[in-house]
Amino acid sequence: MRSIRAAAVGAVTLSLALAATACGGGSATGGGSNDSPKTLTYWASNQGASIEADKKVLRPELDKFEQQTGIKVELEVVPWSDLLNRILTATTSGQGPDVLNIGNTWSASLQATGALLPWDEKNFAAIGGRDRFAETALGSTGVQGKDPAAVPLYSMAYALYYNKKIFAEAGISKPPATWDELVAAGKKIKAKGKSPLGAEGANLSENIHHVFVFAKQRGADFFTADGKPDFTNPKVVDAVKSYVDLMAEDKVIPAGDAEYAQNQSVSDFAKGKQAMLLWQTASANLKSQGMSGDAYGIAPVPVISGTPGGGAQVNSPVMGINMAVFKNTDNLDGAKKFVKFMTSDEEQKILNKAYSAIPPVKSAQADPAFTAPDTAVLKNTLAASAAALPQVPSESQFETTVGTAVKELFADAAAGRPVTAGSVEAKLRKAQQQMPAA
Known part of the structure; x- marks a missing residue:
């Protein structure tokens, strides 16, 4: 897990x-x-x-x-x-x-x-x-x-885990199927005094997995067909900004999660502190932290539009x-x-x-x-x-450089600094410059 x-x-x-x-x-x-x-x-x-x-x-x-x-x-x-x-x-x-x-x-x-x-x-x-x-x-x-x-x-695989009790208290009858629905559900949950969605902004690998999905949903790749980094592609920039905007603009990820590292968001979810969690195969982890399987539901990770889990709509890395x-x-x-x-x-x-x-x-x-x-x-x-995540020899460095860029963008969002297309592109350009030569 x-x-x-x-x-x-x-x-x-x-x-x-x-x-x-x-x-x-x-x-x-x-x-x-x-x-x-x-x-x-x-x-x-x-x-x-x-x-x-x-x-x-x-x-x-x-x-x-x-x-x-x-x-x-x-x-x-x-x-x-x-x-x-x-x-x-x-x-x-x-x-x-x-x-x-x-x-x-x-x-x-x-x-x-x-x-x-x-x-x-x-x-x-x-x-x-x-x-x-x-x-x-x-x-x-x-x-x-x-x-x-x-x-x-x-x-x-990744899935959306949601707290059934918190959803019911907020009047939400089903898990969100799209990102717009997730944001709307998050606002209802916040109105009830609960935290909507957990994340681990300081966890580089988690960052990579999520922005990879956001990119694939936009038809974008972090590498060209011949294996060269393409981190400043406008669709990649949009993907990374859209993920960070869940904290920066939509306010459904708490600012404090910018500093979260391994398993901290899982712990919050297991304790009922957060209503939703995007995680890979979390059941055993949640059980080990005392959360009953009856307390949460599991749904596919949301997509931009349409029905999750079908066709070419990617909602998880392999x-x-x-x-x-x-x-x-x-x-x-x-x-x-x-x-x-x-x-x-x-x-x-x-x-x-x-x-x-x-x-x-x-x-x-x-x-x-x-x-x-x-x-x-x-x-x-x-x-x-x-x-599948990019199967290129520099994949390890990709996880480090781009994961760090996302971490820094979350830190900006948590501090109230603007996260713009320009600031995202600048972080990704720096990440690409740190990649080893082919």
Whole structure:
């Protein structure tokens, strides 16, 4: 759930060297003491409420794998604050795990290091074939036209979460389907003394995910077809301004949220302090904070006009976690067996249920757990109205530079400084100038 949202932004500067790095990483000895071909090291991303919670989910499954294959898996759950830095260090040092989880938006950047095993037709065949996976999930596994750098493990999408009680008290009978409707609902909620919509203005990755959706809804992209930054495109400027204007002009996002970082808006929503939340696969997070599933509803993220979730109207990035293999592992056969196990129908059901995610393996999605109303919104969004974030080698820097630009614009809005098309364009121009040369 916290996947890309909590990316180690402070470590992203290291990724400036990604395209020049091709020394490979990963070794059966790099992640610990395992020098046996019957042992694998696995870096799992922190998906649950805590590292210990993840261990409780994963350890029984890894023991099951050992019983089936005789291969022991040494598990380390890595916090999101450390994960990208750890991976980048492993790609340059040659010392890392055999298998690891990566945020799906990092796929192209990490692919550029040359350290990860390419999933060509032969490697896909070893885990049951490429056609087992949803195409939307495969679209966030690396640069288009190249063999994927990773395999989808958990899929997630953004949705609009709304507090049923607050909506009823404000006389709102249904969730907003368009941004105009959201603003109108927000004003009714404010009139009742409640805060309408939560945001995390200081969370760079959250900023990116939202302005990406606003841009796609306007038919805009942050990069040209040949992968060059195009941040000052008038439609991109309009998209970024429209998102920040939810605070600056429409006043439905509280000024204090400009300083919010990871999970603070989720906490406010769970405590009933805010009526609406735009978040990715939030149910497990809300439950861990004591909010009953009956207290909130889930709807697609609003669009400019029309019905959310249909056609080309994008209301979420394709979010999720991918599973990668360092290609210089001493136990390539065992690593592929482990990926096959983790992406098997049975494990996909177990793990994605535990994390309130959607299986990227199509055959596992038929389980009743993934057809409940709340999960159905996420699944339908992924199937019909989600788009992959830019799969370019400089994606990590994009998240940092543009995410920072949005953060600074929120700070302007909170301080009462005007947010104009000109000020937005200036911030985005500065962000584009900070991007590495192609």
